[in-house]
Amino acid sequence: KYEKIWLFFGIGSLFVFLAVLGVGAFAQGNQPPSCLTTIDPEKVDQTPPFDKPGLVKTGDNEYQLNIVASAFSYTPNQVEIPKGAKVTINVATKDVIHGFEMAGTNVNMMVEPGYVSSFTQTFDKPGEYVILCNEYCGAGHHLMTAKVKVV
Ligand code: CUA
Structure with missing residues (x-):
């Protein structure tokens, strides 16, 4: 009993x-709250660093990768990163909530309008990494991808 x-x-x-x-x-x-900065979603295109999205060298083997997400693409959608680089990825959305998942890595963020999502990752293994939107954002959600090449 x-x-x-x-x-x-x-x-x-x-x-x-x-x-x-x-x-x-x-x-x-x-989303770790400590990583979030605010941004005006309607002015993402004019707000640095998102006015010139892409990879920027910030130090010895250190980079910043700034990406703009919008339905249904990432800008830029092809990036080459040197092997061993420590990259801080910043993502902002111009419209709705998107996801930012890099298959095979620890990078997995939610991108919310009004906020910048950041994550730092060191790319030690060469190869191709696919970026996927894992947050349903509309009819073209499944087409929303980008690619990072580590060379
Ligand atoms: Cu963007 Cu789903």
């Missing part, structure tokens, strides 16, 4: 644990 009570308790705490884990991962994975 007592075993049943303990079994219930065990399963119950397992569910609580999973729920906490799920909520935590979702909230954190999408």
Whole structure:
């Protein structure tokens, strides 16, 4: 009889644990609040550094990659990064919420209108990395991709 009570308790705490884990991962994975800067979504094109999107060298082996997201593309949509470079990726959207996921890396951001999403990643492995929008943004969502080449 007592075993049943303990079994219930065990399963119950397992569910609580999973729920906490799920909520935590979702909230954190999408956007670390410390990385967000505000931007006027209607003036993304005129606001530096997004007025000249692309890769900018900021130091010894250090770069900034500034990308503008809009339905349904990224600007620029082809970037070459030197192998070993430490790159801070900044993304801003001109319209709706987009995603910014780089397959095979830890880069996975949510791009919200009015905010700049940033993430720093070191590219040690040469190859091609596909950038995908993982936030449903409209009819062309599945076409929204870009490519990064590490050479
Ligand atoms: Cu942009 Cu989905």
